[in-house]
Amino acid sequence: MSGRRPGSPQTREAILDAGLRAFTESGYAGTTIRAVARAAGVDPALVMHFFGSKDGLFEAAIRGGGIPLRSLSDAADGDVEGLGRRVVARYVSLWEDPETGARLHAVMSSVAASPAAADLFKEFVRSEVIQPLVKRLDVGSPETRAILAGSHLMGVAFARYVVRIEPLVSLSPEELISCVAPAVQRYLTGDLPI
Template identity: 60%
Template sequence: MTEHPTRGSGRRPGTSQTREAILDAAMESFTQKGYTTTTVRGVAREAGVDPALVIHFFGTKDGLFDAAVRTRGVPLRRLSEVVPGDPDHLGERLVHRYLTLWEDPETAPRLHAILHAAAASEAAATLVRTFLTEEVLRPIAKTLAADHAETRAILAGSSLIGLAMVRYILKVEALALLPKETVIKAAAPAVQRYLTAPLDLP
């Protein structure tokens, strides 16, 4: 049954559940159809609500994408969970967690959707960049006992994103066919260097 937004100042019944249903439908659409093909009207149809209600909650498709990434793109926040511990093995822990997220059938489609959206739309790229900076890189930077902590976190993040692009998006065989543990051993030292080794930065 179609749900229409009501006028007036009263609280909408089921507002929280309706908003969650819209976000679920949005993340599913961004994952299955991509950012450019997803529409507000299509998300509303899948959520069983009027498109005006989607606009009421999120304003635009960009706003909807931003909210969906922040609430349904939570797996990326799990990277900061591995920061506590021996700093000399931080790179290994980050690469291991990152590859595990990409190879988990539940989280991988969302990560695919986020990277594809960032590549397809400048607006989406801006939203993803803000999300990564605020929710992933900055929390990691705060735990680093080194100079240029935020720049170090960004360099490490760029290395991880490049790894994902080649292994999981482009699927270049030389990297895509390697066992995960082999990739971890090969990539971790570079990430570790960015995080803790002396860097020639101004």
């Protein structure tokens, strides 16, 4: 016996954990099925059995809670007047957390480098972030508004956490939230020429 794990649910989770670590540490382009299999102590064929491809593994890592953007939709609960601030505060807290921030950084880098990763991420954001916000908005063009808010947040995150542009990096999280929340609130509920 080679000492490799059989195809159990625990094996699937071990592969998923190894894949998430690999995407976080090496990005999408730098992650290989062989390296994930080696880290999980399984044969590469078992990775393919559970996930079908690297794209399937990446999608499972995003959807399986490894990328906690889903929690942004929880910020939709509460009064509409405070929606922008709640969404921005939740988003900034995810980036500021060492574990989730590293994962988000890896995803942001991966989607910039790989069209396949970008397609998977777009679908995830649309279903897990945009649609819950759309359901909460009682204004015209809710999907466009939610996408505008999301693109603003992604731009801020890219500038602050990935490229690290000053003076954005030096702002405290609370200062950042206070600066960005009014713009996001306007996208979500304010007057727009659409």
